[in-house]
Amino acid sequence: xxxxTKNKKHEPEDEDEGPTRPGLVRGWSKxxxxxxxxxxxxxxxxxxxxxxxxLEQLRDDVGRNRAPNKLDLQxxxxxxxxxxxxxxxxxxxxxxxxxxxxxxxxxDFGAQAIADALCTQKGLREMNFSSNEIGDAGARAIGLxxxxxxxxxxxxxxxxxxxxxxxxxxxxxMCENRSLKVLKLGLNDLGDVGARSIGExxxxxxxxxxxxxxxxxxxNDGAEALAExxxxxxxxxxLVLRINxxxxxxxxxxxxxxxxxxxxxxxxxxGNSLRDESMDYLGPGFGENHTLKRLNLxxxxxxxxxxxxxxxxxxxxDDLQLRELKMKNNLLTSLMxxxxxxxxxxxxxxxxxxxxxxxxxxxxxxxxxxxNRTKSKVGGF
Numbered sequence: 001x002x003x004x005t006k007n008k009k010h011e012p013e014d015e016d017e018g019p020t021r022p023g024l025v026r027g028w029s030k031x032x033x034x035x036x037x038x039x040x041x042x043x044x045x046x047x048x049x050x051x052x053x054x055l056e057q058l059r060d061d062v063g064r065n066r067a068p069n070k071l072d073l074q075x076x077x078x079x080x081x082x083x084x085x086x087x088x089x090x091x092x093x094x095x096x097x098x099x100x101x102x103x104x105x106x107x108d109f110g111a112q113a114i115a116d117a118l119c120t121q122k123g124l125r126e127m128n129f130s131s132n133e134i135g136d137a138g139a140r141a142i143g144l145x146x147x148x149x150x151x152x153x154x155x156x157x158x159x160x161x162x163x164x165x166x167x168x169x170x171x172x173x174m175c176e177n178r179s180l181k182v183l184k185l186g187l188n189d190l191g192d193v194g195a196r197s198i199g200e201x202x203x204x205x206x207x208x209x210x211x212x213x214x215x216x217x218x219x220n221d222g223a224e225a226l227a228e229x230x231x232x233x234x235x236x237x238x239l240v241l242r243i244n245x246x247x248x249x250x251x252x253x254x255x256x257x258x259x260x261x262x263x264x265x266x267x268x269x270x271g272n273s274l275r276d277e278s279m280d281y282l283g284p285g286f287g288e289n290h291t292l293k294r295l296n297l298x299x300x301x302x303x304x305x306x307x308x309x310x311x312x313x314x315x316x317x318d319d320l321q322l323r324e325l326k327m328k329n330n331l332l333t334s335l336m337x338x339x340x341x342x343x344x345x346x347x348x349x350x351x352x353x354x355x356x357x358x359x360x361x362x363x364x365x366x367x368x369x370x371x372n373r374t375k376s377k378v379g380g381f
Contacts, residue, residue, distance in 0.1 A: 050073075050076050050078060050082070055078060055082050055085050055086060056085060058086060058089070059085055059086050059088055059089035059090075060089060061089070062086070062089035062090055062093050062096065063088065063089030063090070063091075063092045063093060064089075065093060065094055065095045069095050069096055069097045069098070070096075070097060070098040071096060071098065071099050071100070072098075072100045073086075073099070073100060073101050073104060074100050074101065074102035074103055074104065074128070075102070075103050075104065076101070076104045077104055077105050078101070078104050078105070078106075078110075079104070079105045079106070079107070079110060080105075080106065080107050080108075080109035080110035080113065082104075082110070083101070083106055083109070083110035083111075083113040083114050084109075084110070084113040086113075086114070086117075087113040087114055087116065087117035088117070090114065090117035090118065090121055091116075091117040091120045091121060092120070092121075093121050093123070094121075094122075094123055095123065096121065096123060096124060097123060097124060097125045097126065098124070098125065098126040098127075099114075099124060099126070099127055099128070100127075100128035101114065101128065101129060101132065102128045102129075102130045102131055102132075102156075103130070103131040103132065104132060105132065105133070106129065106132035106133075106134065106138075107132060107133050107134065107138065108134060108135050108137040108138035108141075109138075110132070110138075111129060111132065111134045111138030111139075111141055111142060112137070112138060112141035114129075115138075115141040115142045115144065115145040116141065116145070118145045118149070119144070119145050119148060122149075122150075122151065123151055124149070124151060124152055125151055125152060125153045125154065126152075126153065126154040126155075126156075127152060127154070127155050127156065128156040129142065129155075129156060129157050129160070130156045130157060130158040130159055130160070130184075131158070131159045131160070132160060133160060133161055134157065134160040134161065134162060135160070135161040135162060135163070135166065136162060136163050136165040136166035136169070138160075138162075138166075139157070139160075139162045139165075139166030139167070139169050139170055140165075140166065140169045142155075142157070142169075142170070142173075143166075143169035143170050143172065143173035144173070146170070146173040146174070146177050146180065147173045147176045147177060148176075149177060149179060149180075150178075150179050151179055152177075152179055152180055153179060153180060153181045153182065154180075154181065154182040155180060155182070155183050155184070156182075156184045157183075157184065157185050157188065158184050158185065158186045158187055158188075158212070159186070159187040159188075160187075160188055161188065161189065162185065162188040162189065162190060162194075163188070163189045163190065163191070163194070164189075164190060164191050164193035164194050166188075166190070166194065167185075167188075167190035167191070167193060167194015167195065167197055167198065168193060168194060168197045170183075170185075170194070170197070170198065171194065171196075171197025171198040171199075171200060171201050172197065172201075174198065174201035174202075174206045174208070175200070175201045175204055175206070177206070178206070178207060180206070180207075180208055181207065181208060181209045181210065182208075182209065182210040183198075183208060183210070183211050183212070184210075184212040185211075185212060185213055185216065186212045186213065186214035186215055186216070186240065187214070187215045187216075188215075188216050189216060189217055190213065190216045190217070190218070190222075191216065191217045191218065191219075191222065192217075192218060192219055192221040192222035192225075193222075194216070194222075195213055195216065195218045195221075195222030195223070195225060195226060196221065196222055196225040198211065198213075198226075199222070199225035199226045199228065199229045200225070200229075202226070202229035202232075202234040202236060203228060203229045203232055203234065205234075206234070207235050208234075208235065208236055209235060209236060209237045209238065210236075210237060210238040211226075211236060211238065211239055211240065212238075212240040213226075213240065213241055213244070214240045214241065214242040214243055214244070214268070215242070215243045215244070216244060217244065217245060218241060218244040218245065218246060219244065219245040219246060219247070219250075220246060220247055220249050220250040222244075223241060223244075223246045223250035223254065224249075224250050224253050224254075226239065226241070227250065227253035227254040227256075227257045228253060228257070230254070230257035230258070230261045230264060231253065231256060231257035231260055231261070233260060233261055233262060233263060234263070235263050236263060236264060237263055237264060237265050237266065238264075238265070238266040239264060239266065239267055239268065240266075240268040241267075241268060241269055241272070242268045242269065242270040242271050242272075242296065243270065243271035243272070243299075244271070244272055245272065245273060246269065246272040246273065246274070247272070247273045247274070247275075247278075248273075248274060248275055248277040248278040248281070251274065251277075251278040251279075251281040251282050252281040254281070254282065254285065255281040255282045255283070255284055255285035255286075256285065257285065258282070258285025258286065258288070258289045258292065259284060259285045259288040259289065261289070261291070262290070262291055263291060264291060264292060265291055265292055265293040265294065265321075266292075266293065266294040266295075267292060267294070267295055267296070268294075268296040269295075269296060269297055269300070270296045270297065270298040270299050270300075270326070271298070271299040271300070272299075272300055273300070273301065274297065274300040274301065274302060275300070275301045275302065275306075276301075276302060276303055276305050276306040276309075278300075278302075278306070279302065279306040279309045279310055280309065282310075283309050283310065283312075283313040284313065286310065286313050286314055286317065286322075287313035287314070287316055287317050288317070289317070289320075290317075290319040290320070290321060291321060292321060292322055293321050293322060293323045293324065294322075294323065294324040295322060295324070295325050295326070296326040297325075297326065297327050297330070298326045298327060298328045298329050298330070299328070299329045299330075300329075300330055301330065301331060302327065302330040302331060302332065303330070303331045303332065304331075304332055304333055304336045306330075307327065307330075307332055307336050307339075307340060308336075311339070311340065311343055314343070314347075315343075320347065321351070322344075322347065323348055323351065324344075325340070325344050327340060
């Protein structure tokens with residue numbers, strides 16, 4: 001019975017069980033949260049909506065550094081006025097490291113209020129603005145904050161209304177920022193102009209590691225700009241360009257980049273307009289690349305001929321690190337799908353065996369090193 005009670009300690013509806021604490025299912029309210037109480041992360045996970053008085057209490061707690069260092073306000077629907085209230089506390093906060101306002105009806109004005117507050121907060125590492133109908137004006141405000149931030153590492157802006165102008169603001173800000181590592185902009189409308197602006201920031205040495213530009217109306221021009229950044233061996237490790245309008249011509253510079261690049265380990269080109277000609281350009285890159293681990297070519301227009309070309313170059317790569325190859329929903333016959341699956345399963349198994357062998361050799365080398373032998377003798381003595 002004791003174990004049963006212990007397992008249900010996070011269920012606020014069972015008021016008779018577990019330790020007594022305010023029931024926060026209805027929001028952050030002064031009626032259930034005394035001003036003297038410091039709220040923990042477990043309490044915050046139960047917040048669904050928030051009252052005006054509760055938002056003011058949250059503002060005060062954040063401003064006095066009495067809130068946790070991670071604050072998740074997703075689905076709270078605080079709106080732009082709520083962001084303005086909350087921002088006043090955020091501006092004087094010193095300990096907050098993660099903030100999410102995902103799907104909270106923030107809009108451009110709310111994004112500006114939060115971004116303005118973050119300009120003085122200086123400690124945030126992760127910010128989630130996704131699903132908030134933020135447009136170019138909001139992106140501009142976020143860009144101004146991004147320019148001066150030295151701590152932000154993850155910025156999520158998925159599913160908003162950011163267009164070309166907003167993409168330019170963000171790309172320009174990245175030219176001055178050196179802390180951002182993850183940028184997710186999927187389901188916006190940056191187009192080639194926005195993609196090119198971000199590509200230029202990468203060319204200038206921005207240390208971004210992960211970039212998601214899926215579903216942004218990017219065509220060959222934008223993809224070629226990003227390929228040029230990869231050719232210059234920028235630090236980017238993950239590039240997502242799924243569901244765009246990228247065609248065969250953009251794969252020529254992409255293939256050349258893959259021959260040289262030593263950092264990229266995931267490339268997602270699902271849902272574009274790639275045909276067999278693209279493999280003629282990508283093939284040499286795959287044949288020389290020794291870092292790529294995940295490749296997604298699903299939902300394109302590749303036939304058996306392209307797949308044969310791909311398998312041929314992959315098989316000649318003596319140091320191929322590819323672990324995952326997705327090619328569903330192309331124009332492949334069932335026989336070719338079977339051959340591709342067999343090749344990848346065999347290759348992945350070979351990689352595992354090679355890693356195991358290398359690990360054993362390293363262990364053996366360390367055990368037989370002079371330093372270890374000396375320690376053994378001293379210990380034995």
